[in-house]
Amino acid sequence: MEKLKLELIIERGENDLTGRVTYNNNLIIENAQDVHSLSEKLKVLLFDFEELDPDRIEFEYYYDIFSLFQEFNFLNIGKVAKRAGINAGLLRQYASQVKYPSAKQAKKIEETIHQLGHDMSKVLIHAK
The missing domain is CATH 3.30.2390 (TTHA1013/TTHA0281-like)
Structure with missing residues (x-):
């Protein structure tokens, strides 16, 4: 199907x-x-x-940025902002919809989230 x-x-x-x-x-x-x-x-x-x-x-x-951080609420906005090279306060304003990102800023955030996923997919856990 x-x-x-x-x-x-x-x-x-x-x-x-x-x-x-x-x-x-x-x-x-x-x-x-x-x-x-x-x-x-x-x-x-x-x-x-x-x-x-x-x-x-x-x-x-x-x-949108609000729903992204609602759905993936384990993401730390400050840490995501730092990795994206965006001011953490500004990303918090995007997440609370006080301000809205430009297409360029939204793309930076999207690329950062994708990179985080890529990095996490490489994690190996060792157990004794």
């Missing part, structure tokens, strides 16, 4: 996370407390409105 890849844009909602997907020029929006619940709710709506098999849907997640 071939997977259908759809972009799921995740942003700060009023009291939770908001996700939006476009399919056949239809914008589908839902809210949930976490990304997993959001994904499941959107799959149900895509089935209801577009008759898409939920098992065929694979989302590509696009996070």
Whole structure:
């Protein structure tokens, strides 16, 4: 069964996370407390409105800075900022949506997160 890849844009909602997907020029929006619940709710709506098999849907997640640090709350904003070469206070303002990053700043943050993932994938644990 071939997977259908759809972009799921995740942003700060009023009291939770908001996700939006476009399919056949239809914008589908839902809210949930976490990304997993959001994904499941959107799959149900895509089935209801577009008759898409939920098992065929694979989302590509696009996070705003707020939702990124909500979903991956184990990330230390100060440490990520330092690795990205961004002022920690400024990244905190992005994360709280007091300010919004430019495309260039967002790309720096994205590249830093990807590098962290790459570095972590090389970790080996020794047990006695």
